[in-house]
Structures are given as C-alpha cells and as structure tokens.
Amino acid sequence: MEEKIINTIASILEVEPSEIELDTAVGDLPEWDSMHHIQIIAALEKAYGIKYAAEDLAEIEDVADLISLTQETIG
Amino acid sequence: MQSVEQDIWRNASVNPEKVAVKSGKEIVTYAELTARIVVAMEKLQQLPDYAPGKCIIVGASKQIEFVYIYFGAHLAGLTVAPIDTETNPDRFAYISNTLHPICVIGLDRITTETPILSLKEFKSLNNISGNTVSDEIKFPPADSIADILFTTGTTGTPKGVPLTYLNEAAAVRNINSFIRNSTDDVELLALPVSHSFGLGRLRCCLANGQTIILLGSFVNLKKFFRTIEEENVTGLTMVPASWKFIEKMSGEKLAEYSPQLRYIEMGSAFFSAEDKRRLAELFPVTRVTMHYGLTEASRSAFMEFHEDISHIDSVGKASPYTDIKIYSEQGRPLDTNEEGEICIKGEHVTKGYAYIDNDNTFYDSYFRTGDYGMIDVDGYIYLKSRIKELINVGGKKVSPSEVDEQILKIDGIEDCACVGIPDPEGIMGELVKAYIVKSAGSSLTIEEIRKALTGKLESYKLPVEYEWIEAIPKTQNGKIQRNLLK
Numbered sequence: 001m002e003e004k005i006i007n008t009i010a011s012i013l014e015v016e017p018s019e020i021e022l023d024t025a026v027g028d029l030p031e032w033d034s035m036h037h038i039q040i041i042a043a044l045e046k047a048y049g050i051k052y053a054a055e056d057l058a059e060i061e062d063v064a065d066l067i068s069l070t071q072e073t074i075g
Numbered sequence: 076m077q078s079v080e081q082d083i084w085r086n087a088s089v090n091p092e093k094v095a096v097k098s099g100k101e102i103v104t105y106a107e108l109t110a111r112i113v114v115a116m117e118k119l120q121q122l123p124d125y126a127p128g129k130c131i132i133v134g135a136s137k138q139i140e141f142v143y144i145y146f147g148a149h150l151a152g153l154t155v156a157p158i159d160t161e162t163n164p165d166r167f168a169y170i171s172n173t174l175h176p177i178c179v180i181g182l183d184r185i186t187t188e189t190p191i192l193s194l195k196e197f198k199s200l201n202n203i204s205g206n207t208v209s210d211e212i213k214f215p216p217a218d219s220i221a222d223i224l225f226t227t228g229t230t231g232t233p234k235g236v237p238l239t240y241l242n243e244a245a246a247v248r249n250i251n252s253f254i255r256n257s258t259d260d261v262e263l264l265a266l267p268v269s270h271s272f273g274l275g276r277l278r279c280c281l282a283n284g285q286t287i288i289l290l291g292s293f294v295n296l297k298k299f300f301r302t303i304e305e306e307n308v309t310g311l312t313m314v315p316a317s318w319k320f321i322e323k324m325s326g327e328k329l330a331e332y333s334p335q336l337r338y339i340e341m342g343s344a345f346f347s348a349e350d351k352r353r354l355a356e357l358f359p360v361t362r363v364t365m366h367y368g369l370t371e372a373s374r375s376a377f378m379e380f381h382e383d384i385s386h387i388d389s390v391g392k393a394s395p396y397t398d399i400k401i402y403s404e405q406g407r408p409l410d411t412n413e414e415g416e417i418c419i420k421g422e423h424v425t426k427g428y429a430y431i432d433n434d435n436t437f438y439d440s441y442f443r444t445g446d447y448g449m450i451d452v453d454g455y456i457y458l459k460s461r462i463k464e465l466i467n468v469g470g471k472k473v474s475p476s477e478v479d480e481q482i483l484k485i486d487g488i489e490d491c492a493c494v495g496i497p498d499p500e501g502i503m504g505e506l507v508k509a510y511i512v513k514s515a516g517s518s519l520t521i522e523e524i525r526k527a528l529t530g531k532l533e534s535y536k537l538p539v540e541y542e543w544i545e546a547i548p549k550t551q552n553g554k555i556q557r558n559l560l561k
Binding site: 035038041057061 | 322324502535
C-alpha cells in the first residue's frame with residue numbers, strides 16, 4: 001500500500017516517486033498545493049473505495065499519516 | 076500621510092523588541108527587520124546597473140527574505156514588480172521586456188539574460204541582529220512608484236499597474252480603519268506573500284506595528300491549526316477557495332478557534348450569500364470582513380458579515396476615504412439604483428496604467444473598473460456583471476484568450492475557445508474548460524493536448540475539461556461568443 005500511495009502522490013504532483021519520503025510533509029514540495037492535495041485525496045478515495053472523514057484529514061501532517069489514515073479508513 | 080516604510084521605522088523606534096514577522100523558525104523583531112531591510116537595500120544598490128527609479132522583479136511564496144528585499148528595494152529607490160513564482164515563460168518574457176529590470180530575484184526556474192539572484196543569497200540577512208534603529212534613512216518621495224503589478228488583461232496581455240507610496244499608504248489606512256486591527260493582533264498569512272492580497276496584508280500589519288506569521292499555503296492544515304493555537308493567532312486572511320478547502324479538509328474545526336479570532340479578511344473572488352451567512356454563524360464574535368477591489372484600486376468596498384447581514388448579497392459599501400460612483404456608458408454619473416459601470420476615486424487608486432494610453436481608464440477622476448452594478452439608497456454596492464471575460468480560479472484571474480493562444484500553437488488544432496466552468500468539487504469557484512475544433516484529418520488526442528500545454532502555462536490556467544466541437548460560435552465580426560459555450 002505504501003508504494004501505491006507514494007506512486008499516486010508522485011504521479012499527481014508530476015515528480016519522481018523517489019522525491020516522496022514517508023516524512024515528506026504535506027506542502028513540502030512546491031508542487032504540493034491545495035489543488036493537488038484535493039486531487040490526491042480524491043484519487044486515494046477512488047482507488048480504495050473509501051471516504052475520509054474531514055476531521056481525520058485535518059490531522060494529516062505527512063505521507064506516513066496519510067498511509068495510516070488510509071489503512072484505518074479501510075478498516 | 077506616512078509611507079508604509081516610514082511607519083515600520085516609527086514602529087521600530089517605539090517598540091524595537093516587538094515581533095514583526097515570523098516564518099518557520101525565523102522570528103524577526105521590528106528593530107531586526109529595519110536592520111535587515113537596510114542591508115538588503117545596500118546589497119541591491121551594488122547591482123551592476125543600479126540607479127534609483129530602475130526596476131526589479133521579485134517572486135516568493137512564503138520566504139521571509141522577500142520581506143527584506145521588498146522594503147530594501149523601496150529604500151534604494153527601486154520599483155518592485157512582485158510576480159507569481161509560477162509565472163509562465165511567455166508572461167515573464169512580456170513583463171521583463173516591458174520593464175527592463177536590473178535584476179530578477181526568487182524565480183530560479185526562469186531563463187533570462189537579466190542577472191538572476193536566488194532568495195538564498197539573502198538568507199544571511201537572517202543573522203543580522205539589530206537593537207538600534209538607523210535614523211539616517213532617506214525615504215522615497217510619496218509620489219514615486221513603489222510597485223508595478225501586472226494584472227490579467229482580457230486580451231491576455233498583462234497590464235502594468237503602477238502604485239505610488241501614497242497609493243499604498245492610503246490603502247493601508249483605508250483597510251486598517253475598516254478591519255480595526257490593533258498592534259496586539261497576530262495575523263496568520265497563508266496566502267503567498269508576493270501576491271497582491273498577501274502583499275497588502277504584509278503592508279497593513281507592519282505599518283500597524285503588529286505581528287504577521289508567514290505560512291505561505293493552507294495545504295498543511297495540521298500545521299495551520301497548530302500555528303493558530305501555539306501563536307495565539309487573532310487575525311486570518313482567506314480567499315473563498317481557501318475557506319472551501321479548509322471546510323472540505325477539516326469540516327468546522329476552524330470555528331473551534333472562533334473565540335480567539337478577532338478578525339478575518341476575505342476577498343479576491345465571488346463568495347455566495349449562503350457561505351457568508353455560514354461564516355457569520357460560525358464566527359459570532361469575529362469581525363468577518365470581505366473586500367471588493369482591484370489591483371488598480373485596492374479594497375475599494377468592504378462589508379462585515381454580521382453588520383451587513385441584511386445586505387449580504389452586496390459587496391458592501393465604499394471603504395473609508397473612498398468615493399464610488401456609477402457611470403453610464405456615455406460617461407455620465409448615474410443616480411441611486413441606476414445600473415452602470417462602477418467607478419472609484421481615492422488616494423489609493425492608481426494614476427493609470429503604465430506603457431499604454433489611459434484615454435479610457437477614467438471618467439472624470441474616477442477609475443473605471445469594468446464591472447457593472449448599482450448603489451442602493453443605503454450606499455450598498457451590488458455587482459451585476461463584469462465586462463471582462465476573465466475566469467476566476469480560486470481568486471487567480473485567467474484570461475481565456477491567453478489559454479486559447481497556447482492551445483492554438485499545437486499542431487492539428489483548427490480553432491478553440493476557453494471558458495470558465497463551475498468547479499465540480501466546489502472549491503476553486505471556477506476552472507478552465509477548452510472547446511476545441513480539430514483540423515481536418517488530424518488524429519490529435521486530448522492527452523496529447525494536455526502534454527503539449529505542460530510548462531507553457533501556470534497549472535491553474537490549464538484546462539481541466541476538454542470538449543471537441545464542430546465550430547466555435549462567433550459574431551459577424553469574428554469575436555468569440557464565449558457566453559454561448561457556457
């Protein structure tokens with residue numbers, strides 16, 4: 001799952017997956033702006049058939065948080 | 076009226092230890108700020124072609140070095156052209172060829188023959204500590220040009236808007252009088268600092284002697300909320316798209332901070348009456364303000380969502396020290412409730428565009444906004460329509476013809492026309508859609524068009540939707556009828 005999520009983020013931001021680390025914070029890369037963030041969330045929701053809760057999304061600081069939130073949301 | 080720079084110096088003398096700006100780990104007092112501005116000024120004065128009255132182009136999103144450079148350039152008598160760091164090569168070339176800057180700063184990805192300086196070269200300024208405030212500063216004359224901002228013209232050609240020190244000081248006075256921010260306020264700025272809204276906030280806060288925190292973006296909401304909490308933030312600035320983003324990504328969490336938030340300023344794009352009412356409810360004790368304005372006449376009208384709830388559909392009343400009149404197409408002032416062009420007068424209004432004739436810029440001494448509307452008996456201004464066909468993507472203006480022009484450069488395309496469509500996610504307000512007529516026999520695909528446009532335009536200008544069409548609707552004179560495509 002980790003690799004798939006990182007690849008999704010990288011392809012939306014149009015950067016190499018190697019540029020995305022687990023501790024890469026949301027917004028660290030200049031490409032990672034609000035518009036792209038919405039696209040990342042939408043793509044992951046679609047890929048995993050889930051819907052994140054808004055209050056959980058507010059707690060995402062970095063890529064690792066996004067991965068664990070996805071795991072928790074899938075249940 | 077004193078310039079913003081003079082105000083900063085006064086604040087530094089009165090309260091040298093007060094924190095002026097915070098950005099990441101950097102905490103800068105007013106005394107340090109003035110010391111660093113002076114060093115930035117000296118550094119800029121050493122540029123090879125330096126002379127007062129020349130121009131520099133500067134881009135930044137949240138870097139504190141921008142603040143030193145911006146004010147340092149002013150003290151050196153240079154005119155600053157702040158631009159988006161994402162500015163596309165064509166737009167940059169146009170601006171650069173118009174201004175002939177002596178230096179380009181903070182736009183490391185741009186290729187140009189003009190000397191380029193990275194913001195990193197100003198990083199060492201953060202080591203300068205200053206406890207005393209230099210009083211040997213010569214401030215630029217009030218009527219000289221502080222900044223030249225480039226707006227998106229309807230034709231796609233940017234228009235240069237010169238603003239004098241007086242214009243900017245007057246705007247600060249008008250805005251601060253309406254918002255009523257005090258020196259004790261701590262403002263969080265998550266908009267880019269080199270954009271006109273963000274830059275305006277920087278001037279307002281520093282002239283007022285308060286603290287401003289530069290976050291640069293709303294994208295990391297965890298950081299955003301943590302900053303509000305830890306720094307005891309009392310003021311916020313948002314465009315409607317920022318609020319929509321916050322709402323989508325965190326629900327009503329921001330309202331938890333409502334007791335500590337003294338003011339919010341919104342602006343730059345349409346915000347529905349429903350959204351305004353909702354913010355008024357979520358922030359019952361906050362002064363929730365929204366402006367109507369243009370680069371040429373910054374924040375010319377204001378409203379406060381609680382006080383003006385009975386006229387929530389309007390854009391508010393003329394800002395303090397501002398006069399707004401409605402003119403007919405023949406240039407005649409109209410009465411209350413009569414519809415015509417909104418025209419603005421005040422010390423904050425530009426004297427006219429640079430490098431073009433200004434025959435059609437003013438009616439009498441009132442600046443023509445290009446927006447249509449009326450003023451009711453209570454002085455509330457109602458916007459009816461805009462003459463300009465600009466697409467508003469999250470507060471950033473896009474000229475459809477600029478996008479058309481890039482698409483038409485691609486082989487296999489006969490004709491095209493871009494329009495604004497509502498963002499299906501409800502965040503950005505509008506997004507760009509392209510209608511395309513394929514050349515006979517061409518096998519071009521939408522994917523190929525997308526690829527060809529990459530890097531040619533800023534990402535917010537790129538169409539999100541494409542549709543093949545037989546022909547673009549046009550008038551007999553060949554003007555595209557974009558309204559028929561919506």
